[in-house]
Amino acid sequence: MSDLPHQPNAAATPRRRYAIVGLGSRRELYQDGIEKVHSRWAELVAVCDSNPGRIELARARSARNGARVPPGYAAADFDRMLSECRPDVVIVATIDSAHHGYLIRAMQAGCDVITEKPMTTEAAHCRQILETCRQTGRHCRVTFNYRYSPPRSQVKELLMSGVIGEVLSVDFHWLLNTHHGADYFRRWHAQKRNSGGLFVHKSTHHFDLVNWWLGAVPVAVAATGKREFYTPAMARRMGLSGPHERCATCPETAACGFHLDLRSSPGLKALYLDQEQHDGYWRDRCVFRPDIDIEDTLNALVTYDTGATLSYSLNAFNAWEGYTVAFNGTKGRLEHSVVESVYVNGTETVQGGVSADGVRLRIIPLRSTGYEIAPWSAEGDHGGGDRLMLEDIFLPEAGPDRFLRKADERAGACSILVGIAANQSLVTGARVQLADLIGELPPPDFAPMPSRAAPVPMPPRPA
Numbered sequence: 001m002s003d004l005p006h007q008p009n010a011a012a013t014p015r016r017r018y019a020i021v022g023l024g025s026r027r028e029l030y031q032d033g034i035e036k037v038h039s040r041w042a043e044l045v046a047v048c049d050s051n052p053g054r055i056e057l058a059r060a061r062s063a064r065n066g067a068r069v070p071p072g073y074a075a076a077d078f079d080r081m082l083s084e085c086r087p088d089v090v091i092v093a094t095i096d097s098a099h100h101g102y103l104i105r106a107m108q109a110g111c112d113v114i115t116e117k118p119m120t121t122e123a124a125h126c127r128q129i130l131e132t133c134r135q136t137g138r139h140c141r142v143t144f145n146y147r148y149s150p151p152r153s154q155v156k157e158l159l160m161s162g163v164i165g166e167v168l169s170v171d172f173h174w175l176l177n178t179h180h181g182a183d184y185f186r187r188w189h190a191q192k193r194n195s196g197g198l199f200v201h202k203s204t205h206h207f208d209l210v211n212w213w214l215g216a217v218p219v220a221v222a223a224t225g226k227r228e229f230y231t232p233a234m235a236r237r238m239g240l241s242g243p244h245e246r247c248a249t250c251p252e253t254a255a256c257g258f259h260l261d262l263r264s265s266p267g268l269k270a271l272y273l274d275q276e277q278h279d280g281y282w283r284d285r286c287v288f289r290p291d292i293d294i295e296d297t298l299n300a301l302v303t304y305d306t307g308a309t310l311s312y313s314l315n316a317f318n319a320w321e322g323y324t325v326a327f328n329g330t331k332g333r334l335e336h337s338v339v340e341s342v343y344v345n346g347t348e349t350v351q352g353g354v355s356a357d358g359v360r361l362r363i364i365p366l367r368s369t370g371y372e373i374a375p376w377s378a379e380g381d382h383g384g385g386d387r388l389m390l391e392d393i394f395l396p397e398a399g400p401d402r403f404l405r406k407a408d409e410r411a412g413a414c415s416i417l418v419g420i421a422a423n424q425s426l427v428t429g430a431r432v433q434l435a436d437l438i439g440e441l442p443p444p445d446f447a448p449m450p451s452r453a454a455p456v457p458m459p460p461r462p463a
């Protein structure tokens, strides 16, 4: 299957020094990647968070991992952490709206940075990040782990091969079920000021996939959206007396199918319930409460610099979890779908987990019979994508990657700006040009795709 990073010479390679800011559930992937899997090439030299309880949890995990326990720093001491611990690379995994400040300060202090998606939530902050990269010459990497999922890399290979010719349009529909989907409405994600809403927080993965799959830069977006399921009215229609504040104090737990008991999962209890005394953050807020301001139903129409178009939807209260995507090309159609298993962030459930029969790939040439293609697979979270991405991050001499999956600030910008433009379109009702948000958008590096000028074979006449 795809090219993977190869093992470098351990003796000749000094370990890179990493610091992590933002010590919630996603941090565990990076911490274990550094301390357990790639400790020959990487060491964790500092951790930082606004919650002192989660700082201590991260330090305790280092001890369990058999690694040197890193010093912990409060968020207010981030700059002191940089000067005292001198990390080469800062990994940013805070809530989305706090990414930009840490990215910019770390690069200005001479560090490279790795940021969780979305790179940031606002166009002005995106401009500042791009500008800081230019001024400092430091590297900013955006961890688009979805690119590394084997069937999605396989889609890239098929599109690069030209088997369906040049892609003229894409239909992409993402479904979140009422376990994973509902979880966004309980947490900090439920406020746009924290997450940018699902068009930014969640769809950044999907818009990045399309940008990367097509090797194209988005130009304009029109969108619609609403919240009609996670609402006080829906709580009443489902037989509750109305929304409540949080699950821990809810008077109607027996009647509510969305009840989440933080004590039921050791991970949730340790990470959130036991730490709420420090910052008042409740991980189990009512999914029907009125102060939620994100949408649960989103549609966007996106145009690209190649002329290709995308019809996209995201639904957060669906009967199943996964997606369908179809590429309509000059020589045929590629259809791909994935049915994922149940996932709740911070629990033992596997994000992006798929069963062997949950992945489909099909090519239908114009005027010919379609055929199935056996999907590539790998073990682990996000269909094995997380493990492959960590190898690409931490191994010092990554092998050549013909899919160019490594994403930088340009790819981070191209993806979030589609979501930010879509949010703007929700407010104004108008189609939004990305250039109006950002000025000139530097194009990311893409692997070569079938030429738009290539001759197109005449399809055979119907038999």
Ligand SMILES: NC(=O)c1ccc[n+]([C@@H]2O[C@H](COP(=O)([O-])OP(=O)(O)OC[C@H]3O[C@@H](n4cnc5c(N)ncnc54)[C@H](O)[C@@H]3O)[C@@H](O)[C@H]2O)c1
Binding pocket: 021, 022, 023, 024, 025, 026, 027, 048, 049, 050, 051, 054, 075, 093, 094, 095, 096, 098, 116, 117, 118, 143, 145, 201, 345
């Ligand atoms: N790539 C993926 O598939 C994936 C999956 C999950 C999360 N994520 C991303 O990872 C990031 C973290 O998500 P999570 O699920 O771990 O959330 P979380 O709520 O579990 O953790 C967030 C952490 O950030 C800390 N924090 C909040 N504001 C801060 C600030 N101003 N300064 C320092 N620390 C601050 C919180 O105390 C908490 O420890 C988000 O950007 C999210 O989008 C990505």
